[in-house]
Structures are given as structure tokens and as C-alpha cells.
Amino acid sequence: MxxxxxxxxxxxxxxxxxxxxxxxxxxxxxxxxxxxxxxxxxxxxxxxxxxxxxxxxxxxPDPRSRWQPGTVHELSRTFDPHDFAWTDQAWTGKQLAGSVVYELHVGTFTPGGTLDSAIERLPHLVDLGVDLVELLPVNAVNGTHNWGYDGVLWYAVHAPYGGPAAYQRFVDACHAHGLGVVQDVVYNHLGPSGNYLPLFGPYLHATGHNPWGAGLNLDGPHSDQVRRYILDNVRMWLEDYHVDALRLDAVHALADTSATHLLEQMAIEVDALSAHLRRPLTLIAESDLNDARMVTPREAGGTGVHAQWSDDFHHAVHVALTGETSGYYGDFAPLSTLAKVLERGFLHDGTWSSFRGRRHGRPVDTAAMPTWRLVVCNQNHDQVGNRATGDRLAATLDDDRLVIAALLTLAGPYTPMLFQGEEWAASSPFQFFTSHPEEELAEAVRQGRRAEFASHGWGEQEVPDPQDPATFERSKLDWSELTEGRHAVVLDAYRRLGALRRELPDLTDPSFGSVSCDVDEDARVLTVRRRGGTLLAVNLGDAPAELPADGSLAFTTPTAATLADGVLTLPPGTAALLA
Structure with missing residues (x-):
């Protein structure tokens, strides 16, 4: 360049x-x-x-536009990132190991829906025990509001969020509060409107497509410059905008037969930049492959990405708490699947997947991989937003089971990620919303959404219209709820668990060998022991459970467990943590 x-x-x-x-x-x-x-x-x-x-x-517009003050179809505007007066000179970064991640969507996180209004809520995240704030994609998209995965100008920050200057103010403010920033980036496809890259050159793969559209030309003629387009974008976030980590969307959809896969090249360059900037820089892959080689260091023959999501954790927790077994939840009905995920990271590690109709995954070398390399959650934008009505766990679970979900996530062996509002059992859904100005495209999105859920047994009338502005408005958090009723109860539990993660070394022990589980399938009781002595006990059955236990009660669900004379008594649908 x-x-x-x-x-x-x-x-x-x-x-x-x-x-x-x-x-x-x-x-x-x-x-x-x-x-x-x-x-x-x-x-x-x-x-x-x-x-x-x-x-x-x-x-x-410029394919590398930093600023799109109008739409993605209009002229770009010059922007010099070096004009900003940073105040984070003392910031030394935030490592992923031991951290709590908080995922948010800028447009629905606050009533204002901007980066500047999000700054006002950073103290809440600090009180919660959050370490890293993960933003859903902020790149320029067609229309005023969108999840962000329809981006077409990857270098520009969406103007309704405040544009690039507001993004710098947000990162600077996060660092001032002791919070690192993770930016969700999408390199596997481009949005359906405003993609002018093919007019400039062979950016798109000649034949390769994924479920969301044409893939990028990562290994064909002229692909060196296309790869550079992506790698320079990675560097922009980490260097020009002082971001601490990138979450890489659906990396399994990156079709690349090059001798050095794009992800490995990315890891090489990010590690070199980290050494130069003298602060941790982290790559987190969303991968559907269940293959630990993704996060195995290059020196040991892996790709060198630093961490990856484990959807199996979410599925196991979700099924254990809700009883849903449709679609990809089908293999997770036994409580023993949750135990396996807690001990080994994945359920499908070379095992049969009924949803896929084939074997899936690869065994994890638990002796060689630290647990923090797996990022887990009980809710996220996909798992909530891709339900027909965007309903959260709070819509169907009582307070005790919501807190059990929090306890398994925050006191489990992996890097926990929270989704905006889950910490207070937010009543607002998180629905799928778009604002495409083109009516033909808008109707295609409506029909596609309805068709997607037809096989799930949800009626068309239940699927909100993505193009209806009310769908977007419904998805905004209501911050007035925090001090009321069940919201206050659940928020208090999350805050106490956030504090316990910093007090009890067991909860951030990175060794797979530190975790051992026992399951009583009939009684629906799970116990998770850590080598330092903590015991996490969960009773999902219909009858009280009594377990021999040592130590003292460090945490219980709102309906409290009791410990007396070495016996832990768990009422139905409750859990406790002993230390």
C-alpha cells in the first residue's frame, strides 16, 4: 500500500x-x-x-474510507486518527486470562444508541467486575440501524454511532476506567447493499460462497492485496484506535487454501504488533470447528489465534436449564453433556452430531491448552437474537435458574462473556433488526427471516418484522429496571460473582486438570470440584438434594442452600458455591 x-x-x-x-x-x-x-x-x-x-x-466511496458522514453509497470524508489527544499513555493493556468479557450492541445498549452515551454506563460495567468490553461490529452499514454484520466499509465507524472520533473517545474512556476493548470484526462476507469493492478489483472469491454471501478472495489471483486489505484493517483497530482485542466472526467461513492461512498470518502480525506496542493484543475466533488447533500456538503446529468461542458450553447450559432439545440442542439433553463440556471444553470432539448428521470436532489436548482460551456464555447476540422473538433466558426462567446460568458461566473454568442486560434479567428482547432503504431488499430480509424459522415450528406471526423500527426500539435496554424487583436480585448475584472471581484463585485456575465433575442423572444434580477446594453444586431436579460438603458457603442462589454438620442441602432448582 x-x-x-x-x-x-x-x-x-x-x-x-x-x-x-x-x-x-x-x-x-x-x-x-x-x-x-x-x-x-x-x-x-x-x-x-x-x-x-x-x-x-x-x-x-473509498474502500478504505475512515469516515462516511452520509450513507455507504455517498462520498467518503478524510479522517486523520492521529489528531486525537489520547489520555491512555499509562494503559498497559488487559490480558484475556482471568478476564470477564461483556458483549454489547452500541445502538441498543443505551437510549441514545451512540458511543458517547455508552461511555456514561462504563461505571456500571466496572461495578459488575467486567474487564473487557466487546462491541458488536461498528463498521458502516446500509441504513441507520443494524446488528452490524451487514457492513460494507470495514474501515469506517458507523456515523449514527458518532463516527471515528466518537470511537476514539469511547476507547480512551474505557481505558480510563480500567476496561479493555474488544472489537467484533467480520471478514468472511460483505453486506447486501453498498458493496462496491468488485468495481475496484477482484476482492470477492470467484466461486466461493458462504451462507451470508460471496466470500473474500483470499487465495486466488491478486489475493495478496485483498489479504492486505484485511490485515491493514486489523492493524488499524489495534494501533490507530488502541483496541485491545478483536473477535473474528465465523472464521470457519474463511475459504483459504494458501500455504499460510489468513488466520495464521494475522496471528503472526498481531503478535509482532503486540511486541512493538508493548501491551497484550488478543485474537478471539468465533469458530464452529471445535478444533483446538485454532488456538494452539504456532510453535506447536497450531494456527496461533489466542482464543475461540465454545458454543457447546452455551448449548449444554441452555438445555440443562430450559429443557429445549430442538435443532442443534438435540445432543445436549443428558446432564452429563454439561459435565463433559466443563471438563473437556467441547461435547463434540470427534463425536456424532445428530444436527450435522456426521461426526464433528476434534479431541482437546487438555494437558497442553489452558482453559482461558475458550470464551463461553449462557447468552449472546446470536443465541438470543436468532430466536424467533429474540427472547432472553429471563423470559422463561425464574430467578434461581438465571443465577445458576450466571454461576456456571462466571465460576466455571473458562473465560466468561456476558451479554448486555443479562446481569439484571433485562425484560427487553434482543431481536433481529435492519433498516435497508431499498424496499426489494427489505422484503427479501422479511421473507428470509420467516422462512428460516418455519422449520423450528414458530408461526410467521411470531417473527418480528426486521424492518419495523419498533423491532429495533424494543431491543433497547431499559436502564430504569436495575433497582426493581427481580432485576435487582439478579444484578446483586452477578456483582457478587464478579467479586468472587477476584477473591477465589480456583475460579481463574487455567488448568483443565483442576476440574472434575460428578452427575446424578436421575436426580439431575451436578457437582463441579476444583483442585483448590471449591465446590459448585447444582440441583436441577424436582426434589431437595443433600450432599456431603466441606468448607463454607461462598455463594447461593436467591432461594438459599444451607450447610450444616457437613451436609449441603439444595432445594429444587438451586445452586451453591463452597470455598
Whole structure:
């Protein structure tokens, strides 16, 4: 990549011109590698600009646009990230090991739906014991509101959130509160509207598609520059915006037959940047592969990504608490599956998956992998938002079972991730919402959503219209709930568990060997012992359970367990932690 503000890679174009917001047109000349440079100087000031490709007189936004003050179809605006006066010079970073992650969607986290309004709620996250704040994708998307996974301009921060300057203010404020920032990024596909990359060059794979659209050209002709487009974006977040970690969306959909897979190359460059910046930088993969080689260091023959999600943990907890066994939940009905996930990370580690109709996963070398490399949750944007009505666990579970979900997540052996509002049993759903201006696309999204749930037995009338503004508004958190009724009860439990993670070394012990489980399938009782002496006991049965136990009660569900004369008594649907 060249160093000019207006250089653009367009190897397929015969002519490229720079169109400025004041109407001026500047000719560009082509270099040998397909990059085009302005033939005359452009004033070093904030300007709107776009590119005219060949004989097309419609200017297209910069593929590397940092600022889209209008829509993704309009002119880009120059933005210099170095103009910001950072105050985080003393920030030394935040490692993933031992941390609690909190996932949020900027548009629904606060009534204002902006990065600046999110800053006002950072003290709440500190009180909760959060270490890392994970933002759903913030890149520019078509329309005013969206989950973020329809992004088409990966370098630009969505204007309704406040744009790139607001993003810098947010990260700076997080660091001032002792919070690291994780940015969710999507490199496996582009959104359905506003993707002009194919006009500039062979960004998309000639034949490869995934469930969300055309994949990126990671291994075909000209793929070096496409890979560079992604890798430079990684560097932008970590260096220019001081982000501490990236969550990589659906990496199993990255089709790459190169000798060095994109993920490995990414890990190499991020580790080098971490050494240069002298602070931890972390890559977290969302992977459906159940393969620990993803997070095995390169020196040991792995990809070198630092951590990955374990959806099996979510599925096992969800089924244990709700009894749902449809779809991919089908294999998780026995309580023993939860025990296996707690001891070994995955249920499917080479075992038969009835949902997939084949064997799935690979055994984990538990002697070689620390537990913190698996990020787990009992709720997240996918598992809530991809339900027909976007209903949370709080919509169906009582307070005790909600707190059991929290206890298994926060007192379990892995890196826990919370989803916005779960900590106070938020009443608002998190539904799937879009705001595509094109009516044909909007209708396609509506129909696609309804068809997706037809096989799940949900009626069409139950699936909210993604394009209805009310769907978006319903998904916003109601912060007035925190001090009321069950919300206050659940929030107190989460805060106490957050504090216990910092008090009890067992809860952050990174060794798989520190965990052993016992299951009484008939009584629906699970016990989880840690080598330091803590005992997590869960009674999901219909009758009280009595267990021999040592130590003292460190935590119980709202309906309290009791400990007397070495016997722990758990009422039905309750749990306790002994230390």
C-alpha cells in the first residue's frame, strides 16, 4: 500500500479519477501494482471524496474510507486518527486470562444508541467486575440501524454511532476506567447493499460462497492485496484506535487454501504488533470447528489465534436449564453433556452430531491448552437474537435458574462473556433488526427471516418484522429496571460473582486438570470440584438434594442452600458455591 490519503487499489480499471466534494476532478495515474495515485496535490484538509471508475460518472466511496458522514453509497470524508489527544499513555493493556468479557450492541445498549452515551454506563460495567468490553461490529452499514454484520466499509465507524472520533473517545474512556476493548470484526462476507469493492478489483472469491454471501478472495489471483486489505484493517483497530482485542466472526467461513492461512498470518502480525506496542493484543475466533488447533500456538503446529468461542458450553447450559432439545440442542439433553463440556471444553470432539448428521470436532489436548482460551456464555447476540422473538433466558426462567446460568458461566473454568442486560434479567428482547432503504431488499430480509424459522415450528406471526423500527426500539435496554424487583436480585448475584472471581484463585485456575465433575442423572444434580477446594453444586431436579460438603458457603442462589454438620442441602432448582 502506498502512503497517500487518496491512493486506491483498482487493478481492473482502465481509468480512475478522484472526485472531490466541491466538484473538482483530479486525474490519477496507475502504478505497476494496481494502485492509483493523484496526479496533482490535494489540499491537506478535511475533504469529501470518491472515485470515478472508467467511464462511470457516479463517484464510489473509498474502500478504505475512515469516515462516511452520509450513507455507504455517498462520498467518503478524510479522517486523520492521529489528531486525537489520547489520555491512555499509562494503559498497559488487559490480558484475556482471568478476564470477564461483556458483549454489547452500541445502538441498543443505551437510549441514545451512540458511543458517547455508552461511555456514561462504563461505571456500571466496572461495578459488575467486567474487564473487557466487546462491541458488536461498528463498521458502516446500509441504513441507520443494524446488528452490524451487514457492513460494507470495514474501515469506517458507523456515523449514527458518532463516527471515528466518537470511537476514539469511547476507547480512551474505557481505558480510563480500567476496561479493555474488544472489537467484533467480520471478514468472511460483505453486506447486501453498498458493496462496491468488485468495481475496484477482484476482492470477492470467484466461486466461493458462504451462507451470508460471496466470500473474500483470499487465495486466488491478486489475493495478496485483498489479504492486505484485511490485515491493514486489523492493524488499524489495534494501533490507530488502541483496541485491545478483536473477535473474528465465523472464521470457519474463511475459504483459504494458501500455504499460510489468513488466520495464521494475522496471528503472526498481531503478535509482532503486540511486541512493538508493548501491551497484550488478543485474537478471539468465533469458530464452529471445535478444533483446538485454532488456538494452539504456532510453535506447536497450531494456527496461533489466542482464543475461540465454545458454543457447546452455551448449548449444554441452555438445555440443562430450559429443557429445549430442538435443532442443534438435540445432543445436549443428558446432564452429563454439561459435565463433559466443563471438563473437556467441547461435547463434540470427534463425536456424532445428530444436527450435522456426521461426526464433528476434534479431541482437546487438555494437558497442553489452558482453559482461558475458550470464551463461553449462557447468552449472546446470536443465541438470543436468532430466536424467533429474540427472547432472553429471563423470559422463561425464574430467578434461581438465571443465577445458576450466571454461576456456571462466571465460576466455571473458562473465560466468561456476558451479554448486555443479562446481569439484571433485562425484560427487553434482543431481536433481529435492519433498516435497508431499498424496499426489494427489505422484503427479501422479511421473507428470509420467516422462512428460516418455519422449520423450528414458530408461526410467521411470531417473527418480528426486521424492518419495523419498533423491532429495533424494543431491543433497547431499559436502564430504569436495575433497582426493581427481580432485576435487582439478579444484578446483586452477578456483582457478587464478579467479586468472587477476584477473591477465589480456583475460579481463574487455567488448568483443565483442576476440574472434575460428578452427575446424578436421575436426580439431575451436578457437582463441579476444583483442585483448590471449591465446590459448585447444582440441583436441577424436582426434589431437595443433600450432599456431603466441606468448607463454607461462598455463594447461593436467591432461594438459599444451607450447610450444616457437613451436609449441603439444595432445594429444587438451586445452586451453591463452597470455598
Amino acid at each position: 502506498t502512503g497517500g490519503r487518496f491512493d486506491v487499489w483498482a487493478p481492473d480499471a482502465e481509468r480512475v479519477r478522484l472526485r472531490l466534494g466541491d466538484g473538482r476532478t483530479v486525474a490519477m495515474k496507475r502504478s505497476a501494482d494496481g494502485w492509483w495515485l493523484p496526479e496533482e496535490p490535494v489540499l491537506d484538509e478535511v475533504v469529501d471524496y470518491g472515485y470515478l471508475l472508467d467511464d462511470d460518472e457516479t463517484p464510489r
